[in-house]
Structures are given as structure tokens and as C-alpha cells.
Amino acid sequence: MVKVKFKLDGVFVEVEAMPYQTLFHLLKDSLGVQSVHFGCGQGACGACTVLLNGKPRYSCLTLAGYVDGKEVVTLAGLAQNGELNPIQRAFIENNAAQCGYCTPGIILTAKALLDKSSRPSDEEIFDALAGNLCRCTGYVSIVRAIKSLVR
Amino acid sequence: MTEDGLYFRFNELKQATDVKKKYGDEVLVVAGGTIATQLITRFGLRPKVILSLENLPLNYVKFSKTGIEIGATTTISKLLTFDNLPNALVQAAQGVHGLTLKEMATVGGNIFSPSPGGDLATALLALNADLVLARSGGKRVVSLSKFYKNFLTYNMRKDEILYAIKISRVPKLSAFMKLTPYTYSGPTICSAAVGMDLTDKKITRIAIGVGGLTPHPYRAAAAEKILKDKPISDQIIENATAKVTEGIQIREEGFYSVEYKSKVAQALVKKILYRLAGFN
Numbered sequence: 001m002v003k004v005k006f007k008l009d010g011v012f013v014e015v016e017a018m019p020y021q022t023l024f025h026l027l028k029d030s031l032g033v034q035s036v037h038f039g040c041g042q043g044a045c046g047a048c049t050v051l052l053n054g055k056p057r058y059s060c061l062t063l064a065g066y067v068d069g070k071e072v073v074t075l076a077g078l079a080q081n082g083e084l085n086p087i088q089r090a091f092i093e094n095n096a097a098q099c100g101y102c103t104p105g106i107i108l109t110a111k112a113l114l115d116k117s118s119r120p121s122d123e124e125i126f127d128a129l130a131g132n133l134c135r136c137t138g139y140v141s142i143v144r145a146i147k148s149l150v151r
Numbered sequence: 152m153t154e155d156g157l158y159f160r161f162n163e164l165k166q167a168t169d170v171k172k173k174y175g176d177e178v179l180v181v182a183g184g185t186i187a188t189q190l191i192t193r194f195g196l197r198p199k200v201i202l203s204l205e206n207l208p209l210n211y212v213k214f215s216k217t218g219i220e221i222g223a224t225t226t227i228s229k230l231l232t233f234d235n236l237p238n239a240l241v242q243a244a245q246g247v248h249g250l251t252l253k254e255m256a257t258v259g260g261n262i263f264s265p266s267p268g269g270d271l272a273t274a275l276l277a278l279n280a281d282l283v284l285a286r287s288g289g290k291r292v293v294s295l296s297k298f299y300k301n302f303l304t305y306n307m308r309k310d311e312i313l314y315a316i317k318i319s320r321v322p323k324l325s326a327f328m329k330l331t332p333y334t335y336s337g338p339t340i341c342s343a344a345v346g347m348d349l350t351d352k353k354i355t356r357i358a359i360g361v362g363g364l365t366p367h368p369y370r371a372a373a374a375e376k377i378l379k380d381k382p383i384s385d386q387i388i389e390n391a392t393a394k395v396t397e398g399i400q401i402r403e404e405g406f407y408s409v410e411y412k413s414k415v416a417q418a419l420v421k422k423i424l425y426r427l428a429g430f431n
Contacts, residue, residue, distance in 0.1 A: 002157075002158045019157045019158040019198075019201050020191045020196075020197060020198070020201065022188065022191075022192060041189075041192055041193060042189055042193065043185050043189075043248070043251075043252055043255075044248065044338070046249065046251060049251055055228075055254045056250055056251040056254055057251060057254065057255055058185075058251055058252075058255065060188075060192065061184050061185050061188040061189065061192075061255065062184055062188065062255075063158075063181060063184060063188060063191075063201065063203070065158040065160065065201065065203065066181075066184065066203060066205065068160075109249070109250055109251055112250060112251075112254070113250055116250075126334075126335045127245075127249070127250070127335050127336065128249060128250035129249065129250075129335075130248050130249035130250075130333065130335040130336045130337065131248045131249020131250065131251045131252050132249065132251075
């Protein structure tokens with residue numbers, strides 16, 4: 001077993017994991033995180049995305065030991081003091097979700113993109129989201145939500 | 152440093168190569184995790200030892216008079232922050248699927264990635280790249296063109312770790328293209344890259360990498376032979392592209408037939424050659 005200590009949504013946690021356990025299963029099974037979803041298991045759909053030290057990462061392709069000493073942010077960790085993050089609000093205002101399964105991953109990827117580039121072009125938004133699949137919205141409202149934060 | 156049971160993460164290369172020496176094939180080396188983790192989650196691999204390279208000082212790109220050296224754990228995102236990289240490498244990096252994969256995937260990991268990944272390896276083949284392999288007490292250099300044996304099987308000793316990728320003589324012209332099912336990057340159906348020097352319209356140097364058709368990318372040697380030391384022309388490009396898949400056993404998968412993939416490879420190489428030659 002590997003002892004893993006990290007900060008999860010602002011709270012320090014310490015858990016034991018099997019060396020070959022993924023971060024996804026650690027979050028879901030051991031820590032009860034609800035917003036991280038399983039999709040393809042091969043880094044194509046983005047439903048399991050979290051932010052690791054501020055950068056997006058597929059939790060299904062991340063071994064638990066990798067997060068030791070790092071900071072993990074899930075969708076739940078974006079809201080501060082009961083206030084939604086502006087990206088979360090933009091998604092609500094633009095109806096950028098339907099079934100919602102992909103939404104946590106897309107919002108976190110959007111946050112990473114906007115942290116990296118405050119005024120991304122349409123091309124950069126589409127390119128950044130290429131690893132996050134949505135099968136409901138057709139992306140139009142998602143891109144609109146992200147662009148509403150760029151203006 | 153985390154070292155508990157069978158999961159190792161070191162700050163120094165020597166510590167990592169010592170573990171590789173001790174445990175050999177029982178070690179699963181993980182850099183970005185995008186391929187190695189899938190060996191565990193999708194293919195049921197249960198390695199005795201997991202060796203994470205994330206803390207090793209291999210996340211760098213160095214430029215010198217003798218060429219370019221890229222540390223094995225350099226991420227695609229970091230690679231894209233450097234100017235003066237060959238076009239083929241930049242274009243292959245830009246085509247990696249989405250921001251998250253660009254942040255996770257490493258250049259070294261891409262070398263080991265089988266089809267439909269491994270686009271950077273296709274570009275690096277066209278750039279005549281060499282791999283620096285480190286082991287406890289030494290290093291050796293292997294040409295990337297001689298690195299692949301079969302699916303997930305490499306010209307690598309069990310005590311070695313990929314340390315760096317070197318491009319010694321950067322070609323004056325290079326380009327990469329790929330076909331994917333999606334508009335914005337995605338898994339590779341077929342990819343191609345060309346590195347070329349033209350002197351007075353004569354092809355003085357040529358290397359062609361093709362990906363997506365075989366478990367790992369290959370050099371299109373028959374096509375290169377036709378082009379080398381010849382004046383560039385429509386006809387010679389036609390003749391060469393017809394040989395792009397000669398002698399290659401193309402893997403049929405999913406919706407894409409052998410014939411289709413072969414035609415795509417030829418079309419991509421032809422398109423790149425036309426562009427590099429400045430033809431319309």
C-alpha cells in the first residue's frame with residue numbers, strides 16, 4: 001500500500017491506496033467525491049478531469065501515488081464560501097449543460113484554459129476542449145459560456 | 152519523495168536506474184501516465200514495481216550548435232512554449248488531443264505509445280532523432296528508426312530508462328500531417344511527417360515517418376530511396392508516394408480498411424512533399 005497525502009478541494013487528506021489504484025477510484029471509492037465521472041478510461045472523453053496543481057488531468061489515467069504532496073481540485077472545490085465560480089455561473093446562465101455528465105470535466109478544463117490564456121480565441125477553445133466529449137449540447141452553449149467570460 | 156512498498160518516485164536519475172537494474176522487467180515506468188496507466192486499468196497489468204519519473208529533472212528542451220535535446224518527461228504543453236523547434240514536431244504536438252492530454256502526455260511517453268497515439272514519434276522519425284537510454288553506470292544512444300521491434304516491444308534493455316531525445320542535424324524543411332475522425336485533433340487514423348533538405352531544387356536529405364498503420368511508426372525507406380539525391384519534381388513525388396507503404400504490413404482496425412489507410416498515407420506524404428517543395 002502507498003500512503004498518499006494531498007489537498008483535496010482545500011482540505012488535507014491522507015489515505016492508503018494500492019500502487020496501481022487510479023486517482024479516479026481513490027476520489028470516488030475512498031473519498032466519496034461525486035462530481036468526478038467515469039467515461040472512456042483512456043483519456044478521450046474528459047469526464048473524470050480534475051485540476052492537479054492547477055493543471056487539468058484525467059483522474060482515470062493518474063495513479064494515486066502521483067498526487068502525493070499535490071493539490072487536487074474537483075468541481076465542488078471551485079465554489080468558494082458558498083459562491084459559485086464565475087465559470088460555473090456562466091454555464092448556468094448559458095444553459096451549457098443537458099444531462100450534466102461531462103459538465104464537471106468541461107468546467108475544470110475551461111478554468112485551466114482561462115487561467116492559461118485570459119482571451120482565448122474560438123480556435124483555442126475548441127482545441128482545448130477536444131479532449132472533453134459532450135453528447136447533448138453540441139458544444140454551442142458550452143463555447144458561448146466560455147466566451148462570455150472572455151469579453 | 153514517496154517510497155512506499157512498490158511505488159517509487161525519485162529526484163535523481165541514478166536512483167531510478169538502480170531500481171530498474173534491480174527489478175528489470177518487473178518495473179512499470181510511468182511518466183505522464185497516459186499510456187502506462189492504461190496497461191494497468193484496461194489490460195490488467197499488475198506490476199510489482201511502479202517507477203514514476205515525474206520528479207526527475209528531465210522536463211527540459213536544450214538548444215545547442217549540435218542540435219536539440221528534449222528531456223524524456225517534457226510535456227507536450229511545455230514543448231509548445233519553445234520557439235525554433237522543427238515544424239514537424241510543433242505540428243505533431245499541436246495535434247495532441249485537447250488541453251488535458253497536452254498537459255499530461257510527455258515526449259518520452261509518446262515514443263512508447265502505440266497507434267493510434269505516437270504522433271510525436273512519427274515526427275521525430277522524420278527528424279532522424281536519436282534516443283538516449285540511461286542505465287545504472289552508463290548511457291547509450293539508439294536511433295529512433297531502430298527502436299521499434301513490435302507492438303510495445305522496443306530495442307531497449309530491461310535495466311534502461313529513456314533519458315532524452317536528440318535531434319542532431321535539424322532538417323531545413325519539415326512538416327507533419329494527420330487524419331483523425333475529429334475536426335480538432337484526436338486519435339490518429341494515419342499520420343505522416345517529412346524532414347528534407349533541398350539544395351538547388353535537389354533533395355539532398357530526406358526522411359519520411361508514417362504513423363497509424365503499424366503498431367508503432369516506421370520510416371518509409373522505399374519512398375526515401377526514390378527521392379534521395381534527385382531533383383524534386385511532380386513525377387518523382389508521384390513515384391515516391393506510391394512506395395510509402397511498400398513492404399509494410401498494415402493493421403486493419405475499426406472502420407478503416409488496409410486499402411484506405413494505405414491511400415491516406417500516400418496522400419499525406421504527397422501533400423507534405425508538395426508543400427515543402429513550394430508546389431501548388
